[in-house]
Amino acid sequence: MLVKKFLHQPSARNRMVRERLTEPLHLNLASLLVAVFGGVRSRIAFDLVQRPHYAYGLLEAADQARKAGLSAFTAVEFGVAAGEGLINMCRVAQLITAETGVAVQVAGFDSGEGMPPAQDFRDHPEQFGLGDFPMDRARLENKLPANCRLVLGDVSKTVPEFLKSNLTPERPLGFAAFDLDYYTSTKHALRLLSDADAANYLFLPVLYFDDIVLPQYSDWAGESLAINEFNAEHELRKIQQFRFLRSRRLLKNARWIDQIFILHLFDHPEVRETHAQRRMQNVYLNEMGS
Numbered sequence: 001m002l003v004k005k006f007l008h009q010p011s012a013r014n015r016m017v018r019e020r021l022t023e024p025l026h027l028n029l030a031s032l033l034v035a036v037f038g039g040v041r042s043r044i045a046f047d048l049v050q051r052p053h054y055a056y057g058l059l060e061a062a063d064q065a066r067k068a069g070l071s072a073f074t075a076v077e078f079g080v081a082a083g084e085g086l087i088n089m090c091r092v093a094q095l096i097t098a099e100t101g102v103a104v105q106v107a108g109f110d111s112g113e114g115m116p117p118a119q120d121f122r123d124h125p126e127q128f129g130l131g132d133f134p135m136d137r138a139r140l141e142n143k144l145p146a147n148c149r150l151v152l153g154d155v156s157k158t159v160p161e162f163l164k165s166n167l168t169p170e171r172p173l174g175f176a177a178f179d180l181d182y183y184t185s186t187k188h189a190l191r192l193l194s195d196a197d198a199a200n201y202l203f204l205p206v207l208y209f210d211d212i213v214l215p216q217y218s219d220w221a222g223e224s225l226a227i228n229e230f231n232a233e234h235e236l237r238k239i240q241q242f243r244f245l246r247s248r249r250l251l252k253n254a255r256w257i258d259q260i261f262i263l264h265l266f267d268h269p270e271v272r273e274t275h276a277q278r279r280m281q282n283v284y285l286n287e288m289g290s
């Protein structure tokens, strides 16, 4: 049933042809084995989870949280619409909790009423407009698992409110996905990354930006403009694309790799001088006769 649905989605079909089938044959064969016998980690490594970008970000955050001795972290999706992405995030989060023992609290931010009006060219009004992407709130709420909740209202209001009590050092922000389409909405949402004390974030929170991939997206509008302004406005917090992620992935053609960013918190408690002296080995010093 899911396979049939997948094959009827042109974007999914195109991506399958462009991204996966152009990977080396041995990796595609290995993928088949992993699809049948693999565990959560190997399925994520082979992009065999729906929305692999969510799976990657959640697993990275869970591993970081565990290393830091934490039993939970917070993940958010900005822009929920019909809620397919949010439900997917919650389900993947449950798999990752089973794998790592780290609980994930998921929050989905949305107006609940579709897109607000675009303000100016920076919101790409040629592409998005008032009322796009409405939500069937009652049906969606009914489907959400216990680890997930909706935060409804305009993000300019809900983000400051959320920050008052939802991010804590015991449940820091580990992963955030941005899919609000507009520059103005993303600018408000990015306050989640600047307006709380650094202890309320994992050391390297993983970010995903959905709206940076089309030819009409540039640094002068949309999400990229909001990111650049964030970096200009915050001396100790910077958002940067994870430039070398591709070399760490098995399947190199996936587009989502370019959509993963990292929040660098130079005011984080982890940024301090406490480590023991480090040494480098020199194998030549042990050579016979020297």
Ligand SMILES: C[S@@+](CC[C@H](N)C(=O)[O-])C[C@H]1O[C@@H](n2cnc3c(N)ncnc32)[C@H](O)[C@@H]1O
Residues within 6 Å of the ligand: 077, 078, 079, 080, 081, 082, 083, 084, 085, 086, 109, 110, 111, 112, 113, 114, 115, 116, 132, 133, 134, 153, 154, 155, 156, 179, 180, 181, 182, 184, 185
């Ligand atoms: C493209 S849709 C999200 C799709 C969803 N992430 C998915 O993959 O299924 C964008 C959503 O952003 C929401 N949105 C845009 N600006 C907003 C704002 N200022 N406050 C709250 N929600 C907003 C809209 O209601 C819309 O549902």
